[in-house]
Amino acid sequence: MKLYDQHLHSKYSFDSRTNPEDNVLRAIDRGLAGLTFTEHFDTDPAEWPACVYDDASYSQALDELRETYGTDIFIGKGIEVDYAPGREDFILRFLETHKFDLVMLSVHRFGHDPIHHKNNWQNWDVSHGTRRYLQTVVEAVRWCAHIRDQHGRVFDVLGHLDLVKRYTHRFFNRVDVDPCDDLITEILQVCLEADLTPEMNTSTLRQGLDEPMPALATIQRYVELGGMSVSLGSDAHRADDIGANFDKAIDILRKAKVPSLATFEQRKRVDILMT
Ligand SMILES: [Zn+2]
Ligand SMILES: [Zn+2]
Numbered sequence: 001m002k003l004y005d006q007h008l009h010s011k012y013s014f015d016s017r018t019n020p021e022d023n024v025l026r027a028i029d030r031g032l033a034g035l036t037f038t039e040h041f042d043t044d045p046a047e048w049p050a051c052v053y054d055d056a057s058y059s060q061a062l063d064e065l066r067e068t069y070g071t072d073i074f075i076g077k078g079i080e081v082d083y084a085p086g087r088e089d090f091i092l093r094f095l096e097t098h099k100f101d102l103v104m105l106s107v108h109r110f111g112h113d114p115i116h117h118k119n120n121w122q123n124w125d126v127s128h129g130t131r132r133y134l135q136t137v138v139e140a141v142r143w144c145a146h147i148r149d150q151h152g153r154v155f156d157v158l159g160h161l162d163l164v165k166r167y168t169h170r171f172f173n174r175v176d177v178d179p180c181d182d183l184i185t186e187i188l189q190v191c192l193e194a195d196l197t198p199e200m201n202t203s204t205l206r207q208g209l210d211e212p213m214p215a216l217a218t219i220q221r222y223v224e225l226g227g228m229s230v231s232l233g234s235d236a237h238r239a240d241d242i243g244a245n246f247d248k249a250i251d252i253l254r255k256a257k258v259p260s261l262a263t264f265e266q267r268k269r270v271d272i273l274m275t
Contacts, residue, residue: 001250001275002033004263005243006078006102007159007201007233012058013040014050015237020061022239024069030243034263036076036102037062038159038233043091044084044112055098076265078102080159083140085112092147095154102231102264104199105144106159107137115167126168130176133164134183141187145194153195156264157231160201160213161187169209178217188222197262197269198222200253203235205245212249219256229262229271250274 005027010020020037027035039058042051062077069075079100081091095103110132113120121129137158144155160166162184165175177184191198201213219230232249236242253261253274260271 002272003232003243003246004034004036004074004261005032005234005236005246006036006076006157006231006264007038007080007104007199008035008236008242009039010037012037012054012061013237014052015040018237018239021065023236023242024065024073024075026239026242028069028073032073032243034074034076035242036078036264038078038080038102038104040082041079041091041094042082042084043087044082044109047082074265076101078104078264080104080106081155083107083109083136083143085139088143092151092154101266102157103155103267104157104159105140105155105196106163107133107140108163110136110164115164118171121171126172126174127176127179130164130168131180131183134162134180134187137161137187138183138190141190141194141196144196145190148194153267155194155196156267156269157197157199157262158187158191159199159233160203160235161198162214162218165209165213166204166207169204170207175209177215181221184214184218185221185225188218188225188227192226197229197231198227199231199233200249201233201235202245202249203241205248206241212245212252216252216256219252219258223256223258227258229260230258231262231264
């Protein structure tokens with residue numbers, strides 16, 4: 001079955017030093033049919049100065065890679081947009097004027113506070129922090145559904161929808177997503193309304209957790225609600241992690257009877273049937 005890694009970073013993200021060519025070579029080596037770079041676009045005023053997103057250099061690098069490797073593998077240009085309340089207009093203006101194969105929306109914060117800073121957990125226990133994060137995801141997908149009504153589909157994929165468990169596991173050795181199935185269901189329902197494809201992100205499988213983001217139960221719920229396809233991504237920040245644990249992810253998707261994997265080229269979704 002053709003597999004595409006549709007969530008990965010290179011030196012065009014502030015938190016990776018990887019040469020994009022190494023990502024391409026690793027993806028070819030792993031036998032992937034395609035890889036789509038999703039560099040960070042973090043517009044919150046506290047993060048923006050550090051974000052260093054440089055569209056011109058990023059685009060040129062991918063054009064050159066396509067010249068060399070484009071017959072061996074699909075090389076997509078994507079972007080991982082951080083949901084930043086208050087920056088909606090800035091984000092929309094940027095997306096209107098730049099071209100991508102895939103636009104991913106990811107929530108990395110509860111309200112305004114990034115969940116990956118332990119200091120921000122001072123006022124939250126695991127269960128309340130988890131709910132607060134998932135409520136922010138609900139807010140983000142509702143925004144997607146709203147702007148889709150006005151502008152057509154602006155976002156294609158919802159990244160790592162239960163990312164909060166990576167940090168509750170890291171900081172408190174606990175995962176408390178299951179009691180929030182009301183919020184998970186709401187997120188999935190709004191994704192369907194907004195034509196937003198949820199991602200299965202395998203990064204937690206190499207970070208000490210025994211489940212991807214999201215886990216089997218969430219994917220099963222998505223299928224019950226009528227969901228037809230999922231986007232697959234490693235969230236690699238190093239070339240070695242491209243396509244990592246996709247075998248486990250595929251087992252879970254098969255168990256949940258997900259009919260297809262979604263791939264994106266020039267924003268057009270093409271579903272590949274699960275075999
Ligand atoms: Zn992310
Ligand atoms: Zn990422």
